[in-house]
Amino acid sequence: MPRAKFQTLTEQMFYVLLCLKSERCGLDILDEVPALTGGRVSVGSGTLYNLLEQFLDAGMIRETKVEGRKRSYILTEAGARRLEEEYRRIVAQAEDYRRIIGQAMDYRRTFGEGERK
Amino acid sequence: MKDVKRRLERFTFYDHTGIEAHLEKMAAEGWMLEKIPYLWHYRRCEPRKLKFCVTYYPRASVFDPGPTEGELDFHAYCERTGWKLAASNAQLQIFYNEDPDATPIETDPVMEVDTLHRSAKRTFLPTYGILLAAVLFNLWMFVGEIVTHPVQLLSSPVRLSTGVMWVVAFLLCAVTVGGYFRWRRRAIQAAERGEFMATPNHSKFQGVCLAVAVLAFAYWLFCYVWQGDRLTRIVFPLMIGWSLVIFFGTRLVMNFLKKKKVSKNVNRVVTFGGISVLSYALMFGIILALVSTTSRGLLPDQGDGDVDRYEYQGQVWYLYRDEIPLRIEDMMAVDYDDYITTFGGDDSLFLSRYEAEQSPRFDAEDFKDIPTLDYEVVSVKMPFLYGWCRDAIYRERDETNDDRAPEGYKALYQPVDPAPWGAAEAYELVYQNADWASNRFLLCYDRRIVSIHFDWTPTAEQMAIVGEKLGG
Numbered sequence: 001m002p003r004a005k006f007q008t009l010t011e012q013m014f015y016v017l018l019c020l021k022s023e024r025c026g027l028d029i030l031d032e033v034p035a036l037t038g039g040r041v042s043v044g045s046g047t048l049y050n051l052l053e054q055f056l057d058a059g060m061i062r063e064t065k066v067e068g069r070k071r072s073y074i075l076t077e078a079g080a081r082r083l084e085e086e087y088r089r090i091v092a093q094a095e096d097y098r099r100i101i102g103q104a105m106d107y108r109r110t111f112g113e114g115e116r117k
Numbered sequence: 118m119k120d121v122k123r124r125l126e127r128f129t130f131y132d133h134t135g136i137e138a139h140l141e142k143m144a145a146e147g148w149m150l151e152k153i154p155y156l157w158h159y160r161r162c163e164p165r166k167l168k169f170c171v172t173y174y175p176r177a178s179v180f181d182p183g184p185t186e187g188e189l190d191f192h193a194y195c196e197r198t199g200w201k202l203a204a205s206n207a208q209l210q211i212f213y214n215e216d217p218d219a220t221p222i223e224t225d226p227v228m229e230v231d232t233l234h235r236s237a238k239r240t241f242l243p244t245y246g247i248l249l250a251a252v253l254f255n256l257w258m259f260v261g262e263i264v265t266h267p268v269q270l271l272s273s274p275v276r277l278s279t280g281v282m283w284v285v286a287f288l289l290c291a292v293t294v295g296g297y298f299r300w301r302r303r304a305i306q307a308a309e310r311g312e313f314m315a316t317p318n319h320s321k322f323q324g325v326c327l328a329v330a331v332l333a334f335a336y337w338l339f340c341y342v343w344q345g346d347r348l349t350r351i352v353f354p355l356m357i358g359w360s361l362v363i364f365f366g367t368r369l370v371m372n373f374l375k376k377k378k379v380s381k382n383v384n385r386v387v388t389f390g391g392i393s394v395l396s397y398a399l400m401f402g403i404i405l406a407l408v409s410t411t412s413r414g415l416l417p418d419q420g421d422g423d424v425d426r427y428e429y430q431g432q433v434w435y436l437y438r439d440e441i442p443l444r445i446e447d448m449m450a451v452d453y454d455d456y457i458t459t460f461g462g463d464d465s466l467f468l469s470r471y472e473a474e475q476s477p478r479f480d481a482e483d484f485k486d487i488p489t490l491d492y493e494v495v496s497v498k499m500p501f502l503y504g505w506c507r508d509a510i511y512r513e514r515d516e517t518n519d520d521r522a523p524e525g526y527k528a529l530y531q532p533v534d535p536a537p538w539g540a541a542e543a544y545e546l547v548y549q550n551a552d553w554a555s556n557r558f559l560l561c562y563d564r565r566i567v568s569i570h571f572d573w574t575p576t577a578e579q580m581a582i583v584g585e586k587l588g589g
Contacts, residue, residue: 012225027197030220044224045194046172050232051225069193 006058009086012043016051017083023064023074026052055079122148123156127323129293130209130241131233131300133171135318140169140203140211150213154206168214170200170222173236179207180371180381180388195222208236226308234301242294249290255283267509268495271502272463272470278337285330292319348411355403362399367392429479441473443586445490448579453477453487468506469496492569494587500564507566511559514546514568525549530559537577539584540567562588 009017015033024032026048033043043051052073055061060079064072075083128136140150144167148159174191177184184192184205191210192202199219200212212222223229259280262270270276296317304314342353370391374384412433425436439460445451455478462471474491477484495510497503512518516527527549535543542561545554554574560567560583567587575583 010225010227027194030194030197042220042224044220044222045198045200046191046222046232047225047228049191049194050228069190071190 005054006060006082008089009082011041012047013051014083014086015041016043016048017055017060017075017079017086020061020073020075020079021083023072025070025072027070118161120161121151122159122161124159125155126157127320127327129296129316129319129323131237131297132316132318132320133173133233134315135320136171136211137169140213141167144169144213150203150211153204153209153211157204165215166217168217168219169203170212170214172210172212172222173208173233174205174210175208175232175235175239177205177207177210178381178385179240180375180384181207182375182378182381182384198222207240223313226304226311226313229313230301230304230308237297241297245290245294248286249294252283252286252290256287259283268468268470268506269463271506272465272468272495274340274463274465275337277465277467278333278340281333282330282337285326285333289323289326292322348407352403352407359396359399359403363392363396366395427478427480434479436478439473441475442494443473443490443492443583445475445488447586448575448582449488451488453481455481467497467499467502469498470494489572490570492567492587495566497564497566503564503566507561510566510568511544514557514559528555533558535560537580537584539581539588560584560588565589 006013012033015036016029019029019032019036029048030043030045033041052061056063056073058078059076060082061073062076064074066072126136126139128139143150143159144162144165147162147164149162149165150157151160152158172195174188177188181188195202195212199214199216200222201214203211203213205211223232259270259276262276270280296319300314300317307314342350367388371384371388374387379387426433427436428434435457437457437459439458441458441460444458445456456475457478458473458475460471460473462469464470470493472491472493474489476489476491477487481487493510495506497506511530514528515530516522517529519527522528528546529549530544531547533543533545535541538558538560540560540562544559546557546559548555555570556572556574557568557570560569562584565588567583569583569587571579
């Protein structure tokens with residue numbers, strides 16, 4: 001079943017919104033995301049263009065200025081809220097990971113692999 | 118050596134992976150794409166290893182006077198990552214990149230499927246939807262004709278080749294549209310897993326369809342125009358001219374308005390409105406000219422060459438003198454020597470069929486006392502079709518199952534002795550409660566079916582002559 005729009009942000013959506021925490025030209029995001037993630041995440045130009053359109057339509061960002069082909073955007077309150085929700089979701093996931101995997105690792109460190117029945 | 122190559126490419130709108138692979142191959146061979154659609158233009162270049170990317174801009178329209186602000190912004194985004202525009206046509210945008218490791222234009226598979234679908238909904242799907250509806254309507258008519266008039270249809274190369282063209286058009290539409298929705302369903306599932314799905318390539322199938330359609334059209338052309346009558350030979354070029362005027366007229370008007378920077382909505386309304394008016398006006402003019410020419414007797418509606426004419430009650434009538442295989446004079450002496458005889462028919466791989474008629478001129482003295490004769494002969498070339506054709510010819514006049522004819526006044530075929538006719542089966546059409554004979558017979562021979570009507574009651578000798586001349 002398809003997910004509701006922006007219910008879960010993809011990595012690319014997350015970083016595009018993160019870049020727009022402060023006012024930024026859309027074109028610059030293309031360089032900003034790989035720089036921010038050490039090249040782990042890149043956003044394609046078509047994907048970014050469409051994402052910005054959809055974020056605008058959803059009221060998650062707003063256009064601040066237009067200079068020739070350069071359009072600048074900034075996160076709205078709704079966008080900031082959505083970004084924070086996503087952050088909390090990721091943190092919750094990380095905590096779940098640490099609780100389950102972390103506990104097991106602590107146990108192995110204490111008793112060794114062979115002690116566990 | 119030519120520097121420009123024009124090719125008719127058989128890619129579907131959504132086959133972006135197929136187009137990309139093809140253009141990369143062309144560039145490696147030293148041909149760079151310059152222009153689409155219709156015939157794709159390639160210009161000779163140094164063989165290069167380029168990366169191509171086909172993407173879609175949903176808001177673009179073929180009626181746009183030029184790239185919109187949004188489209189130019191989109192191009193600027195692509196340029197920023199090294200993607201240069203090679204060619205575009207409305208939503209379809211083709212970019213290339215010299216860097217083999219460039220970030221793709223689309224990096225989100227969900228977004229890619231969504232963008233492609235939004236573009237497809239604007240032109241590709243509505244166009245194919247209308248085409249499919251038209252094709253299905255014509256196929257329905259074709260199948261209906263097979264059921265109701267199988268003999269006329271199966272004996273007509275024109276109708277058979279038309280049917281083949283409709284079947285091919287249906288397969289083409291069904292595979293193209295069905296292929297899109299199948300790809301979309303699988304692409305959505307793949308996108309959920311974060312994967313891209315390659316688009317299906319139907320170019321081989323399209324090539325086969327195109328070849329079959331061209332052959333069917335050539336055969337249709339040969340049968341319809343080459344073997345057709347004079348009227349057909351005049352109507353056909355007129356209809357071709359009409360189609361060309363509409364096709365090129367649409368593009369001419371649209372491109373003129375685009376050059377004048379007229380908005381896409383005004384362009385759309387003016388182009389469609391103007392072309393609709395022009396097509397109706399032209400069609401009306403053609404029909405009017407043909408009716409006027411024919412009614413003034415300037416154009417025989419059947420046969421070739423000069424045909425003598427006569428006038429009767431203010432109308433022009435033609436004195437056809439076609440050769441027919443059985444004449445009244447073969448069966449009896451007649452005191453009239455100015456008969457009009459017509460012969461016409463069709464011949465296909467399945468059946469051959471002809472109709473012949475012998476009748477006096479309308480202005481003949483004692484017109485009603487001069488005997489007339491008409492018959493239809495169907496030769497079945499494929500034995501498995503015999504029963505079907507015989508039953509169809511039988512049902513053409515027999516009203517046993519026809520609820521429109523009131524009981525007691527129906528026309529029914531009744532078996533008669535086939536021996537005098539030299540036939541395997543013979544039927545006479547009899548009107549219920551009528552005290553007169555119809556003198557219409559249905560005769561079944563080995564490979565032939567004959568439906569014959571006399572305006573007198575034939576004798577046994579005359580029946581034998583019919584069997585000899587037509588039963589063959």
